[in-house]
Amino acid sequence: MFIIEFFRVRSTDEAHATLGRVEHDTPDLEDAKVRAQSLFETLDMPQKPDALRILDQSGDKVFSWGPERSSA
Template sequence: MGNLKFVIEFYRTRETDDAHAVVGRETIEAGDLAEAIEVARLLSQTLDMPQRPDAIAITDLSGNALFSGIVDVS
């Protein structure tokens, strides 16, 4: 089975009202969702973005939500 394409959005969340600001977006290829999540976590630490993201959202190319979660900074 070939790789699948995923869209990763990196964003900051404002604690006062839970508003989200997208600080980066990447389209990647990965074998499955678990691999896409690992790539997203790595990219959240290495991509040059205006701010360090505190959360990620992963969709397919049609925009269907597949995953969202807080970036683990450990």
């Protein structure tokens, strides 16, 4: 199980504001990455996200991605 979080980043101090969360029930991180990037453009949220992160079932960040960033 993974939690996909979509967020905005405030440019002045890099603070993150979460716009939405989606649970994705898969044991495979690669599958969660594909799903997250697919939802990035299509999920209906109050604002357009700047980036996303994927958390494991313990709440630890295992992946982050944005059109201009990428890290594990």
